[in-house]
Amino acid sequence: MVTENPQQPEVNIGLVGHVDHGKTTLVQALSGSWTDQHSEEMKRGISIRLGYADATFRKCPEEAEPECFTVAESCEEHNVETDVLRTVSFVDAPGHETLMATMLSGANLMDGAVLVVSATEDVPQAQTEEHLMALDIIGIDNIVIAQNKVDLVDRDRAVDNYEQIKEFVEGTVAEDAPIVPISAQQDVNMDLLIEAIEEEIPTPERDETQASRMFVARSFDINRPGTTWEDLSGGVVGGSLVEGKLEKGEDIELRPGREVDEGGQTEWKPITTTIRSLQAGGKQLDEVRPGGLLGLGTGLDPSLTKGDALAGQVAGEPGTLPPTWHSFEMDIDLLERVVGGDEEIDEISTGEPLMLTVGTATTVGAVTSARDGECEVKLKRPVCAPVGAKIAINRRVGARWRLIGIGTLKE
Numbered sequence: 001m002v003t004e005n006p007q008q009p010e011v012n013i014g015l016v017g018h019v020d021h022g023k024t025t026l027v028q029a030l031s032g033s034w035t036d037q038h039s040e041e042m043k044r045g046i047s048i049r050l051g052y053a054d055a056t057f058r059k060c061p062e063e064a065e066p067e068c069f070t071v072a073e074s075c076e077e078h079n080v081e082t083d084v085l086r087t088v089s090f091v092d093a094p095g096h097e098t099l100m101a102t103m104l105s106g107a108n109l110m111d112g113a114v115l116v117v118s119a120t121e122d123v124p125q126a127q128t129e130e131h132l133m134a135l136d137i138i139g140i141d142n143i144v145i146a147q148n149k150v151d152l153v154d155r156d157r158a159v160d161n162y163e164q165i166k167e168f169v170e171g172t173v174a175e176d177a178p179i180v181p182i183s184a185q186q187d188v189n190m191d192l193l194i195e196a197i198e199e200e201i202p203t204p205e206r207d208e209t210q211a212s213r214m215f216v217a218r219s220f221d222i223n224r225p226g227t228t229w230e231d232l233s234g235g236v237v238g239g240s241l242v243e244g245k246l247e248k249g250e251d252i253e254l255r256p257g258r259e260v261d262e263g264g265q266t267e268w269k270p271i272t273t274t275i276r277s278l279q280a281g282g283k284q285l286d287e288v289r290p291g292g293l294l295g296l297g298t299g300l301d302p303s304l305t306k307g308d309a310l311a312g313q314v315a316g317e318p319g320t321l322p323p324t325w326h327s328f329e330m331d332i333d334l335l336e337r338v339v340g341g342d343e344e345i346d347e348i349s350t351g352e353p354l355m356l357t358v359g360t361a362t363t364v365g366a367v368t369s370a371r372d373g374e375c376e377v378k379l380k381r382p383v384c385a386p387v388g389a390k391i392a393i394n395r396r397v398g399a400r401w402r403l404i405g406i407g408t409l410k411e
């Protein structure tokens with residue numbers, strides 16, 4: 001059943017887990033309007049590549065036991081229209097190991113997460129573990145575990161797999177997370193999953209008087225094929241608002257901004273622009289609040305925004321944004337061992353390159369000095385972040401970057 005999204009989504013729920021365990025299939029099952037929305041978003045120029053999809057959770061008004069949760073507009077069993085509970089936005093993180101940086105930057109936008117685990121494989125698979133550690137590091141503790149593909153296994157196998165999940169999450173941030181057996185493909189137990197999400201992942205309290213803060217995840221040029229924003233004459237910036245609200249006509253600042261050459265020296269200067277149009281939940285709006293993917297039509301020269309050039313920046317009320325750092329010191333907490341292996345993690349050493357994710361920004365930094373539990377890094381590209389920001393630290397191991405710990409930005 002295809003459902004219209006009646007409102008802007010109010011909460012961002014991450015879908016994380018190992019490759020092919022069924023994250024995308026699950027989003028499709030829950031957001032009835034996936035296909036429509038997909039093409040709609042393409043038309044408007046905000047591609048699904050970011051992996052956002054909205055779903056409206058509903059409940060049957062009948063006093064039934066158990067209660068019926070659904071995404072359908074009517075309840076077939078009781079033959080009544082359903083009531084809207086809320087619209088949520090799913091942030092679908094890629095499960096492939098090479099896309100860990102995308103997963104980490106996505107994680108900074110999540111208010112809670114569904115960890116998707118396939119019942120057909122032993123637990124944990126590499127990214128089941130790595131993604132759970134990432135949630136822990138970033139501080140996401142509202143978690144629901146979806147034990148997917150139960151249609152492919154017999155009862156004994158499902159029970160064994162369930163026990164493996166239980167054992168795996170023991171002592172982690174997901175220790176008390178409900179585990180819901182589902183089949184995303186066969187539409188089994190979606191009602192139980194919605195119920196668990198409703199219980200575990202509440203909409204966060206938002207303070208609208210706070211200065212606006214948006215993490216930029218994408219940016220593009222209005223001349224991109226398929227873009228049909230009528231009232232647009234400048235570059236488009238896409239991402240998620242995490243604090244405050246934004247209004248059409250308002251000025252915003254973007255940091256670090258752009259690189260300018262001043263007498264042979266390069267410098268980063270904040271950019272200020274006006275919001276000419278706003279899009280959220282597939283609609284043009286005059287005002288937006290946190291939740292889901294936003295598109296801002298701006299007055300910026302499209303050459304500044306094309307090709308995701310502004311991805312990783314922070315946007316918000318002028319004069320209120322955190323500082324821009326070209327180098328910083330951080331306190332470090334290393335993981336006990338490399339994800340998926342038994343090797344211990346060596347201390348960070350001076351001179352080594354690290355890949356750091358701060359907000360939606362990913363940048364490479366060289367360690368300029370390292371002491372016990374702290375280090376100083378010089379960044380290739382500056383980042384805008386407050387003191388105290390959490391930083392995911394990745395080290396090159398063989399051919400790929402692996403998550404090795406968490407940093408906290410110091411003055």
Ligand SMILES: Nc1nc2c(ncn2[C@@H]2O[C@H](COP(=O)(O)OP(=O)(O)OP(=O)(O)O)[C@@H](O)[C@H]2O)c(=O)[nH]1
Pocket residue numbers: 017018019020021022023024025026093094095096148149150151152182183184185186
């Ligand atoms: N039988 C069965 N197959 C499923 C189920 N859920 C997903 N699949 C299949 O599993 C395969 C992988 O599913 P995806 O949804 O693409 O997996 P994913 O986790 O999004 O993969 P990445 O985005 O690449 O990390 C597809 O062929 C799905 O049709 C399920 O509940 N039962």
